[in-house]
Ligand SMILES: Nc1ncnc2c1ncn2[C@@H]1O[C@H](COP(=O)(O)OP(=O)(O)O)[C@@H](O)[C@H]1O
């Protein structure tokens with residue numbers, strides 16, 4: 001059992017309301033408390049519409065909570081302005097979407113370079129890094145392919161390489177296997193495990209699959225905007241044994 | 247970063263070739279119109295300067311006009327009911343001799359060449375008819391006028407010989423006709439030489455004849471110049487004195503003449519000096535008429551201001567087409583941004599700032615406008631040079647016009663791209679990512 005002490009994500013009393021102040025006001029999150037330690041691999045499960053993506057967007061600094069406090073690696077997200085949030089998303093967070101969201105007409109290499117471009121890295125160094133990352137996710141032989149020439153699993157690998165581009169402190173993956181068949185999904189999940197185990201990357205995974213969720217250290221269940229249960233992944237320790245990682 | 251945005255802009259443009267092209271059309275048309283006008287305008291200007299200037303840089307034209315008129319074309323101050331010109335109001339031999347002597351160091355000579363009468367003649371296969379058949383316009387000229395027209399003017403000597411100095415002085419009954427007239431009358435120019443050219447003088451209604459000494463043909467100075475300096479082939483040149491001795495004794499009178507200045511540089515000055523001299527010495531006591539002088543430079547100024555006006559008018563049309571083009575660019579940018587909403591959301595999720603997004607779409611709009619203007623410049627140059635060569639002169643678009651078009655279209659892209667780019671920049675990342 002690993003011992004974590006540094007808190008990366010610190011959410012306290014998070015509320016999210018849409019159409020605030022209007023007659024059709026909608027409260028989606030009702031006071032979420034959540035701490036994630038550096039190097040943890042957690043998963044969030046729950047029915048469709050329970051507010052998983054809404055929570056994820058707040059964690060990812062894409063959206064601001066209506067109420068509550070959120071510190072990401074010591075930075076107060078609620079106080080940050082738009083360009084500071086852009087900077088945080090660029091440096092600290094790597095997103096992996098269900099729909100891949102690769103930029104069409106850009107090669108895999110260009111897609112992976114993108115976050116580094118927004119970080120104003122030189123063309124040479126970002127190319128080198130992008131190649132390394134594509135090798136890492138097993139896409140070294142398809143670097144010059146555009147998304148329309150890649151399969152779903154391949155696209156998701158490129159997206160994961162892109163998420164890793166600026167060495168973020170956390171990876172946020174919102175149903176990354178949701179659009180893939182179970183076999184391909186399995187391979188993507190293995191890639192997450194590998195990144196977690198070998199590189200010590202913090203990962204927050206949203207999934208519909210109880211099987212995949214149970215492979216993570218902590219499983220949070222969200223229901224109608226509340227965390228109703230928190231448990232240790234039932235097969236996580238088994239996996240640690242089987243694969244013999246520390 | 248900027249280079250990346252430029253490359254990206256080109257790949258977007260390539261991905262939507264047809265749409266991009268249609269969008270650029272307004273700009274292409276606008277810019278190509280401007281460049282074409284500039285090229286043609288330049289061709290017109292430089293060619294009229296070259297040709298007219300070369301031919302007429304030293305020519306000073308003198309006219310007798312009414313005292314109230316500013317120039318011969320001033321119809322507003324023209325008095326219809328004033329007394330007609332009399333012999334005493336006209337330029338005469340005495341004045342010409344005086345001018346040639348008084349201004350001998352400033353002018354080469356006085357050139358006189360003008361329509362004095364016409365002669366109707368019968369063709370080789372017809373009877374002599376009174377005025378009804380073919381006719382030539384008799385241009386009585388002095389030696390200076392004759393030489394000016396044949397040496398560097400609109401006529402080119404072809405067969406026979408020139409009219410001699412003696413013939414000009416004695417008023418010999420000799421004539422130089424066009425090849426067309428010669429062919430109509432004698433069958434060919436060669437056969438005309440030495441023959442008698444006879445007919446009825448339309449002024450005196452009397453029979454008259456001249457000996458053909460030579461023929462000329464029209465000299466082309468390009469289609470436009472030929473149009474502006476139209477020489478009808480009915481013109482026939484005769485010594486001025488031959489006409490006058492026949493018609494009204496020894497006096498030689500005319501409403502207009504041309505002085506040839508020695509130097510092209512001070513032609514304006516000489517022009518005014520002679521005008522003042524004539525008005526002081528000969529027209530000081532004249533109650534109705536005065537002398538007016540004009541040089542090619544002043545005529546060129548008028549042509550220049552005319553071309554400027556045409557340029558202005560067509561530029562206004564081009565501006566409207568550019569405006570329509572600009573609105574097209576704005577429209578297509580709005581469409582493109584809507585289509586790429588998810589992409590914008592993704593870019594923001596990956597760390598693009600509002601400024602990054604704004605810059606990307608601004609660059610895209612500028613690239614669109616620049617490519618449009620590049621196509622427009624090429625088409626405009628081709629079109630302009632095509633039209634210029636039809637007119638008969640080479641035109642060059644100024645580097646200034648091309649650089650101006652490029653700068654203008656960049657400014658244009660920024661102006662019309664700003665609204666959509668800003669709209670993209672301000673998109674909420676969540677809404678953009680959730681966009682279906
Ligand atoms: N931007 C938004 N505006 C309005 N309603 C939203 C917005 N985002 C999410 N919702 C609503 O919030 C609820 C939770 O959505 P979401 O967090 O996407 O659920 P999940 O990811 O768990 O399926 C849904 O009912 C959805 O309609």
Ligand SMILES: [Mg+2]
Nearest residue numbers: 052053054174
């Ligand atoms: Mg969701």
